[in-house]
Amino acid sequence: MRITKLLVVDDEKDLLEIIVRRLRRKGFQVDEATNAEEALLLLKKNIYDVAIYDIRLPKMDGISLLKETKMIQQETEVLMLTGHGTIETAIKAMKLGAFDYLTKPYNLSELEMTIAKASENKLLKEKNDSMRKIIEQQNKFHIIGESSKFKEVLELTKKIADSEVPVLIEGESGTGKELFAKALHYWSCRADEPFVAVNSGALPEQLLESELFGHVKGAFTGANKDKKGLVEAANGGTLFLDEIGEMPLPVQVKLLRFLETGEFRRVGDVRERKVQVRIVTATNRYLENEVDNGNFRDDLYYRLNVVKLTIPPLRERKEDIPLFIDFFLQKANKTYKKLSAEALKQLSTYDFPGNVRELHHLIERGLLLSNGDVIEADDLLLPRQKGKISMLKETSRTLEDLEKEHIYAVLTDTNWNKTKAAKILGISVRNLYRKIEQFQFKE
Structure with a gap:
């Protein structure tokens, strides 16, 4: 009180x-x-x-x-x-x-x-x-989508934005999970405070712990001075932990303690520090399965999963494709360019395993390859047009089949440049190596 x-x-x-x-x-x-x-x-x-x-x-x-x-x-x-x-x-x-x-x-x-x-x-x-600030931020921070599934998620996002509870955002790579994390921040009373994002799968255990909680001078080789962690940097605002499913178990333990007490220690320090931060996490995995397999702590999962936002993939909201096309053309300052009827038709029947991010890349590719003011279907170079992989010739293909084919197509397009391919796919390099091993790809 x-x-x-x-x-x-x-x-x-x-x-x-x-x-x-x-x-x-x-x-x-x-x-x-x-x-x-x-x-x-x-x-x-x-x-x-x-x-x-x-x-x-x-x-x-x-x-x-x-x-x-x-x-x-x-x-x-x-x-x-x-x-x-x-x-x-x-x-x-x-x-x-x-x-x-x-x-x-x-x-x-x-x-x-x-x-x-x-x-x-x-x-x-x-x-x-506070409400006036939230409304102003909502007007500034526009998220694209008119489909019913998408609107449901959007309304829930607005409803919980100004609360303090942790939020878990689930969705496939490329669906816009970080965009929703930013919406939770900028549509809240924390909008004037820091929004800090970190990829939980991009760093090895010791570096990730130091990145999150900071370290003191001499804590490990190369620690030449005290360093503030991202938890402190986000004080008063929002800490967004992307790819939370890839966080190493020892770091999960420390994150759980922080969630329970608001307190943490820098690596190598004995002093307790306390901050007030809202935690938002995201994953393209089913964390329940990770818990069952022993890769993710169940107590941490329940702490993070107070409210869950599930972002629908683009194949389930195809009525939003024209909205995204217009947005990407405006973003590229190419509003005078249009897609041909055939190009629109092909995009409307494509399943987009890479989701919105893939659509963005296709439009960028079409802008580069097109002649004149019209982007033709051939300019988009959809995977099935390359003669390498037919993504849609069988309607009975599983999601795993589509994922496998798409990853292989991106690896081939990038001449097996893992860093570049991971960036296009929206996953960490470590996760990409895991997929290569899982699908037994040979370069």
């Missing part, structure tokens, strides 16, 4: 003591001052929900203090305490931004009620500001 923080300023010390004692007994956190100078020093050090000023103060009066307060802390609600002879001054204070005024003598119950209203008003304004 949030505790309302108050600043009470009155030069009548006996009255000030009575007010402060009563408010503290009622559960408020209270700072006190007997003049404006003391109050201004406190305002520069602390943030207050409600400030209570006597209008008659020595040297600088309550009205002047109100003006200074609004310059330092615009959001703080101010109550003015006034005698009968200064009601006009109190009304002037209202015009300058005071929330309300009380006329002396007043009872303390009346003061408490007015404080409660002022605090509630401040909370409401904070919520409205």
